[in-house]
Amino acid sequence: MSVSAPEAAASPSRGFRLDLKTAGPLLALILLVVLGYALNPLFLAEGNITNILTRSAFIGIIAVGATFVITAGGIDLSVGSMAAFIAGVMIIVMDWAVESMGVSIWTVLMGIGCSLILGIGAGFVNGFLTTKAKIEAFIVTLGTMGIYRSLVTYFADGGTLSLASEAREIYRPVYYDSFLRIPYPVWVFIAVAIIGWVLMNRTAFGRYCMAIGSNEHVARYSAIKVDRVKTWTYILQGLCVSLATIIYVPRLGSASAATGVLWELEAIAAVIIGGTVLKGGFGRVGGTVIGALILTAIGNILNLTEIISNYLNGAVQGVIIVAAVYLQRGSLGRRKKAAE
Amino acid sequence: MSLKALALGLMATSVLTGAAVAQDEQIRIGVSIPAATHGFMGGLNWHAAEAEKRLEAAHPNIDLIIVTADGPEDQASDLEDLVSVQQIDALVVLPFESEPLTEPVRAVKDTGAFITVVDRGLTDPSIQDVYVSGNNTEMGENSAEYMMSRLGEGDNIVILRGIPTVLDTERFDAFMAKIEGSGINVLDDEFANWNRDDGFEVMQDFLSRFPDIDGVWAQDDDITLGVVEAIKQAGREDEMFVVGGAGMKEIVRGVMEGDPLVPVDVLYPPAQIATAMDVTVAHFTSNGPVRGEYILGSPLITQENAEQFYFPDSPF
Numbered sequence: 001m002s003v004s005a006p007e008a009a010a011s012p013s014r015g016f017r018l019d020l021k022t023a024g025p026l027l028a029l030i031l032l033v034v035l036g037y038a039l040n041p042l043f044l045a046e047g048n049i050t051n052i053l054t055r056s057a058f059i060g061i062i063a064v065g066a067t068f069v070i071t072a073g074g075i076d077l078s079v080g081s082m083a084a085f086i087a088g089v090m091i092i093v094m095d096w097a098v099e100s101m102g103v104s105i106w107t108v109l110m111g112i113g114c115s116l117i118l119g120i121g122a123g124f125v126n127g128f129l130t131t132k133a134k135i136e137a138f139i140v141t142l143g144t145m146g147i148y149r150s151l152v153t154y155f156a157d158g159g160t161l162s163l164a165s166e167a168r169e170i171y172r173p174v175y176y177d178s179f180l181r182i183p184y185p186v187w188v189f190i191a192v193a194i195i196g197w198v199l200m201n202r203t204a205f206g207r208y209c210m211a212i213g214s215n216e217h218v219a220r221y222s223a224i225k226v227d228r229v230k231t232w233t234y235i236l237q238g239l240c241v242s243l244a245t246i247i248y249v250p251r252l253g254s255a256s257a258a259t260g261v262l263w264e265l266e267a268i269a270a271v272i273i274g275g276t277v278l279k280g281g282f283g284r285v286g287g288t289v290i291g292a293l294i295l296t297a298i299g300n301i302l303n304l305t306e307i308i309s310n311y312l313n314g315a316v317q318g319v320i321i322v323a324a325v326y327l328q329r330g331s332l333g334r335r336k337k338a339a340e
Numbered sequence: 341m342s343l344k345a346l347a348l349g350l351m352a353t354s355v356l357t358g359a360a361v362a363q364d365e366q367i368r369i370g371v372s373i374p375a376a377t378h379g380f381m382g383g384l385n386w387h388a389a390e391a392e393k394r395l396e397a398a399h400p401n402i403d404l405i406i407v408t409a410d411g412p413e414d415q416a417s418d419l420e421d422l423v424s425v426q427q428i429d430a431l432v433v434l435p436f437e438s439e440p441l442t443e444p445v446r447a448v449k450d451t452g453a454f455i456t457v458v459d460r461g462l463t464d465p466s467i468q469d470v471y472v473s474g475n476n477t478e479m480g481e482n483s484a485e486y487m488m489s490r491l492g493e494g495d496n497i498v499i500l501r502g503i504p505t506v507l508d509t510e511r512f513d514a515f516m517a518k519i520e521g522s523g524i525n526v527l528d529d530e531f532a533n534w535n536r537d538d539g540f541e542v543m544q545d546f547l548s549r550f551p552d553i554d555g556v557w558a559q560d561d562d563i564t565l566g567v568v569e570a571i572k573q574a575g576r577e578d579e580m581f582v583v584g585g586a587g588m589k590e591i592v593r594g595v596m597e598g599d600p601l602v603p604v605d606v607l608y609p610p611a612q613i614a615t616a617m618d619v620t621v622a623h624f625t626s627n628g629p630v631r632g633e634y635i636l637g638s639p640l641i642t643q644e645n646a647e648q649f650y651f652p653d654s655p656f
């Protein structure tokens with residue numbers, strides 16, 4: 001049924017090696033931090049660290065959800081469009097509320113409620129179509145990706161939906177204020193990461209995800225309710241997108257067709273950099289968090305330095321991503337040899 | 341008998357001519373533009389739709405067909421459809437990219453259609469009958485002139501650029517050439533992809549990197565909105581001002597109200613598509629000649645003149 005988990009429990013030395021595997025992405029992140037500091041010491045200034053953490057929260061939260069989907073052998077390409085769509089509807093709902101009943105804390109709570117319902121609903125649709133209608137996840141989510149993206153463009157008339165400034169005043173602190181000097185979005189990211197980690201590593205649900213990702217048929221014969229578990233992974237993904245959107249909207253108070261473009265690829269990249277296997281069966285929430293931090297830090301470092309031509313930014317990103325995964329897979333290969 | 345044949349022949353000819361005249365009366369004009377994927381193109385799509393309504397109401401024999409494309413290949417297919425299915429008499433095209441669309445537009449030209457090219461020029465300008473465009477060079481220069489009117493020797497600015505393309509390079513080069521010798525320091529420039537989120541993040545990084553910034557050239561209004569949020573977050577509104585570009589209604593309204601952080605804007609009108617459609621229709625309806633190049637100005641939008649550039653109904 002479950003392939004990797006019992007083995008890890010069987011031999012303690014294995015457990016130690018698994019730690020090495022986590023160390024791959026962490027090592028990449030540390031190298032990146034050293035590089036960033038060497039290029040510009042301001043990289044480690046408190047303000048900049050806060051910026052990186054807050055920025056990585058969007059992709060990071062979405063990527064935690066994606067870790068479950070990918071571990072269970074699925075894929076969700078719709079998350080970026082879904083975020084734009086949810087942001088758009090939230091803004092429309094809140095603007096409508098401001099106009100019809102004035103502005104209060106309830107306006108924002110209504111927007112948040114709306115976001116949660118949409119996120120969970122959209123996740124359920126992806127999951128249902130994948131499991132019950134038996135359409136490949138790639139096609140289902142490619143389809144919903146196009147649908148959400150067009151809907152937000154349509155709602156915005158091809159332009160931008162903007163949140164009424166009264167509602168913005170109330171909502172703004174959710175992104176910009178902090179508790180214990182750590183901004184709220186980072187707290188949300190931390191909470192999502194911890195819950196995700198517990199869910200993946202300490203519950204039956206997490207083990208089911210890995211089992212299904214390793215071999216769906218075996219999982220089915222082992223009396224795991226495969227369709228239900230898979231649908232739940234998409235619902236979790238939708239919930240994560242919804243949470244990310246809730247903290248995204250107060251940042252700029254707007255949504256347009258350009259919102260969340262390519263977030264799906266960044267989220268998937270964060271998951272893979274973190275050590276989760278793209279074909280499923282093995283998931284690492286902790287690695288995903290580090291993956292998201294690596295992706296954000298690369299962009300930040302490129303902005304802090306002048307030595308690399310702007311035209312080469314994409315190339316530098318590409319090299320670092322591949323190198324980060326090599327560090328992690330490289331150690332994988334070594335372990336295999338050691339085991340043989 | 342020969343007389344009868346002649347009469348029949350004449351009749352047939354006149355019927356045919358009549359049919360041809362009837363067909364000529366309905367003039368079909370294809371309008372091929374990129375889809376509304378970001379603010380500026382959203383505005384452009386809106387102005388195209390407005391112009392279609394206005395022109396079709398004014399000229400019952402004109403039929404405008406607007407098609408939007410997601411990429412150069414998509415646009416090339418659109419052009420083929422416009423020719424084969426709609427049998428257009430004229431084409432107004434805003435090419436996604438210059439090189440890949442030059443040959444497809446030439447193919448439309450070869451069917452005898454009248455060609456109007458908008459904004460991004462083809463690599464072979466001999467294809468076009470009319471060229472309508474904003475002026476990227478003037479936009480860069482006017483932005484630079486405003487910077488120079490506010491700043492001087494030893495003042496620092498940062499620049500947020502768009503997407504690496506010819507038109508971005510034109511703006512940037514014109515700006516740099518203009519401020520040369522003014523003593524204004526350009527601390528750095530980075531691409532912000534004509535996008536609010538990227539504008540926000542790039543500006544955050546500029547703010548943590550440079551303790552002394554006096555001016556920001558964002559050259560685009562979407563970027564400007566992100567930049568403004570980042571400056572407010574850092575609480576440095578009083579140190580600097582931002583110059584955007586395009587003419588987004590939110591920014592123009594701010595200029596009208598005298599926002600000190602974004603005191604001016606530089607026009608790069610999405611409404612140029614309407615100008616192009618007007619000129620193309622005029623080719624069929626007016627007795628005046630229309631062939632030629634129409635380069636629209638990029639004036640500075642200030643508090644005094646902002647009202648004439650404000651379209652509250654436009655999505656952009």
